[in-house]
Amino acid sequence: MSVDVKEHLKLSFIYTAVAAFAPVLQVIIQPVYEGSDMLGAVDFSQLAITELFTSLIFAVSLFSMGNAISRFYYDVEPDSPGYHRLVSGVFSSILFRGLILFALAWIFRDYIGQLFHQPQLQDFSKYGFACIVTGVGRAVNITAAALFRNEKKILSFVLVSMGLGVFRTGFQLAGLFFFEMSFIGYITGSAIGTGLVALAVLIYIYSKSGFRADRALMKEINRFAFPLTQYSVIVWALTYADRFMLERFPVDLGIYNTAVNFAAGIAIVLQGLQGANQPEVFRVMKEGISEKQDEIRQLSNILLMQSMIIVVFAILPTMLYLHLFYETDVRQAYGLVSLVFMRSLLRTQFIVFSYPAYYLKKTKIFLYLNSGAMVINLLLNYLLIPQFSYFGAIAAGLISDLVMVSGIFYYQKRIVDIKWSLRKTVLFPLIIILFTVVAEIVRVNAGFDPFITAVLITMLASSGLIYLYRNELNIFIRKRWKRS
Numbered sequence: 001m002s003v004d005v006k007e008h009l010k011l012s013f014i015y016t017a018v019a020a021f022a023p024v025l026q027v028i029i030q031p032v033y034e035g036s037d038m039l040g041a042v043d044f045s046q047l048a049i050t051e052l053f054t055s056l057i058f059a060v061s062l063f064s065m066g067n068a069i070s071r072f073y074y075d076v077e078p079d080s081p082g083y084h085r086l087v088s089g090v091f092s093s094i095l096f097r098g099l100i101l102f103a104l105a106w107i108f109r110d111y112i113g114q115l116f117h118q119p120q121l122q123d124f125s126k127y128g129f130a131c132i133v134t135g136v137g138r139a140v141n142i143t144a145a146a147l148f149r150n151e152k153k154i155l156s157f158v159l160v161s162m163g164l165g166v167f168r169t170g171f172q173l174a175g176l177f178f179f180e181m182s183f184i185g186y187i188t189g190s191a192i193g194t195g196l197v198a199l200a201v202l203i204y205i206y207s208k209s210g211f212r213a214d215r216a217l218m219k220e221i222n223r224f225a226f227p228l229t230q231y232s233v234i235v236w237a238l239t240y241a242d243r244f245m246l247e248r249f250p251v252d253l254g255i256y257n258t259a260v261n262f263a264a265g266i267a268i269v270l271q272g273l274q275g276a277n278q279p280e281v282f283r284v285m286k287e288g289i290s291e292k293q294d295e296i297r298q299l300s301n302i303l304l305m306q307s308m309i310i311v312v313f314a315i316l317p318t319m320l321y322l323h324l325f326y327e328t329d330v331r332q333a334y335g336l337v338s339l340v341f342m343r344s345l346l347r348t349q350f351i352v353f354s355y356p357a358y359y360l361k362k363t364k365i366f367l368y369l370n371s372g373a374m375v376i377n378l379l380l381n382y383l384l385i386p387q388f389s390y391f392g393a394i395a396a397g398l399i400s401d402l403v404m405v406s407g408i409f410y411y412q413k414r415i416v417d418i419k420w421s422l423r424k425t426v427l428f429p430l431i432i433i434l435f436t437v438v439a440e441i442v443r444v445n446a447g448f449d450p451f452i453t454a455v456l457i458t459m460l461a462s463s464g465l466i467y468l469y470r471n472e473l474n475i476f477i478r479k480r481w482k483r484s
Contacts, residue, residue, distance in 0.1 A: 018158050019272025022165030023265030029169055030258075031325040033176050039183075040328040041254030042118075046183035048257035049121055049247060050131055052240045054187075057135025058142075059236050061097045064228035065090045065139070066146040068221045071358065073150045074282065082217075084209040089218045090143060091205050098136035105132055117248045120183070127184050130191035137191070137198035144201045149275050160201060168193035224361055231366035234374045238400055241378050242393035245385045251329055256390035258326075259336035262318050267344050270307050274351050277303045285359045289416050300352045301424050305469055307348040308429060311341050312461040315454050335450040338457055339394045342436050345429045346401040352425060353408045356416045369407040373400040391444070398437070424468055432461050 033039050039047075069090050076082035105112070105128055113122035141164050148157040168190055175189025176182075243260075246253040277299055284295045315338050322334035357365055377400035384392025409426070412418070420426065439453040 014154060014158075014276075017272070018161045019275065020265075020269040021162050022168065023268045025165045025169050027262060027265050027321075029173065032173065033181070033186075034330055035327045038181055039176075041330050042250040043183055044254035044257055044330055045247065045250040046118065046120055047186060048243045048253055049116065050127055050183055050187045051257075052243055053128060053131040054135045054138070054190075055240065056233075056236050057098075057101055057132050058138045059229070059232040061094055061101060061136045062139035062142065062229075062232070063093065063097060063222070064225040064232060065094055065143045065221075067228050067358070068225045069143060070146050070150050070278065071224065071282075071361070072221060073147070074286065078151065085212045085214040085217055086221075087147065087205060088209040088212040089214055090221070091140065091202065092211065092213070093218065093222075094136065094139050094143065095202075098132070098139070101136070102129070102132050105129065115244075118250060121247075127187050130184075130187045133191040134187065134194045137194035140198040140201055141194070144205065146275070150279050152279075160197065163200070164194065164197045167197050171196075224363060227363040227365075227367045231363075231370045234367075234370040237374050238370070238377045238397070241381050242385065242390075242396065245381050246390065246393065249389065252389045254330055255332045256336065256393060258322070258330050259333035259340045259390075262322075262333075262337060263340040263344065266311060266314055266341060267347065269310060270344055270348060273303055273306050273310075274348070278355070281355050282359055285355070289356060289359070289418070293418055296355070296418060297421060300355075301421060303352060304348060304425055304429065305465065308345065308432065308461060308465060311344050312432070312458055315341055316451070316458060319451060319454055336390065336394065338436050338450070338454050339398075339440055342433045343397055343401050345433060346398070346405050349405045349425065349429055350401070350408055353405065353412045356412050356418065357408070360415060362415060365408070365411050369404060369411070372407070373403045376400050376403055398433070428464050428468055431464070432457070435460055 034044075069086065072086055073083075076086055105124075109124045109128060112128065113124040116122055141160055144160050145157055148154075148160065171189035171193035172186050173189065175185035175187075175192070177185075179185040179188060243253060243257060246256060281296060281299050284292045284299065289296065318341075319334040319337050322331055322337070326333075354366075357363060377396050380396035380399060381393060384395055386392075388395070436453075436457050439456055443450060443453045
């Protein structure tokens with residue numbers, strides 16, 4: 001089986017464009033409610049804490065069911081009894097975990113708020129249950145999108161992803177302008193919008209697959225998913241430990257979280273690429289990993305190339321958007337964009353080197369590897385944030401991500417020795433990251449404009465991409481020339 005690059009790129013574009021819709025919409029509307037008479041840096045810091053809770057609820061209620069349904073889908077025949085047991089069991093398990101989390105939050109609601117310094121965050125009951133509804137709804141919608149993607153039901157994938165973006169954003173604005181211009185109005189709107197889309201998904205799923213239970217199947221799925229869920233919770237800690245430790249510095253947290261939210265939008269776009277790439281890689285691996293190394297390398301190189309193009313060429317537009325359309329201290333986030341975007345390159349490398357472990361169901365490595373990275377991240381955040389504020393948080397994130405990439409790279413070579421193109425998959429992304437870090441250190445100490453370093457980063461990456469992928473570009477240009 002050879003890789004149909006044209007078809008793969010077409011699907012990648014569709015999945016990426018659709019996945020980008022919701023995060024891009026979230027970014028576009030921020031200036032609508034940011035300003036001197038609306039939300040400022042302190043309010044944005046409170047939004048960061050609500051997202052901290054929502055993401056934890058999402059990770060636990062999801063229990064890596066998106067990954068599980070993507071893998072176990074290939075063990076059943078479409079529309080067979082086994083397929084319906086798989087789908088029904090996966091979605092029922094998400095709802096069951098959501099109910100447990102809701103009960104635990106109710107029991108401990110008076111204690112959770114005591115974790116924070118800001119008075120507005122200390123009454124958990126005002127915003128916590130909206131976070132739970134949002135997190136569980138997000139888990140349902142993400143799992144449905146993963147199922148439709150693997151089934152290549154493009155229309156269903158589009159409806160879920162874009163419907164979530166429209167409903168969530170619409171109700172967020174309604175919550176802010178018609179309920180309360182604060183983080184409480186925002187998260188209340190998120191809960192309503194996300195919940196409505198999740199309800200529609202569940203009606204569709206259960207009307208098609210019914211309510212079925214297969215304890216043996218779910219036991220196997222949970223055994224597969226448990227290490228990945230531990231990994232997800234660790235990633236949550238890696239992602240949000242910095243914001244928890246910055247909570248006592250509300251303005252700095254608001255600035256930092258704004259930059260990170262833009263980076264999260266880019267990360268979701270990249271997840272669309274990865275979502276299109278993963279089924280193709282698994283289909284190739286099904287024919288034999290050792291025998292199909294050329295196709296695996298080709299798909300991985302395409303993913304990394306697309307990721308680098310998106311990350312690097314998004315830096316300058318994002319900085320301009322923040323600089324031109326934001327009024328409060330939040331505007332200062334434009335100076336952090338180059339650095340926070342670099343984590344997406346490391347995470348894409350991690351995904352590429354994780355494929356063999358996922359396919360071979362050797363998922364325990366994620367627990368050990370990411371536990372070590374979490375300890376490093378927490379320690380670095382604890383040591384660096386008091387002295388360097390958000391720059392300390394950025395440094396801790398980059399170092400811990402690099403540890404994860406290094407670990408999965410060497411583990412993958414132990415279980416199956418894929419002959420990667422090291423210049424494309426390892427060295428060049430790391431060169432871009434290193435150059436960005438050094439350039440930003442010089443920039444901060446010398447005090448010159450962040451746009452200068454952003455232009456230099458873009459020029460370096462563009463030159464490297466043209467050089468490394470010159471053969472692919474030549475083939476593409478010749479094909480286009482012949483058509484014309």
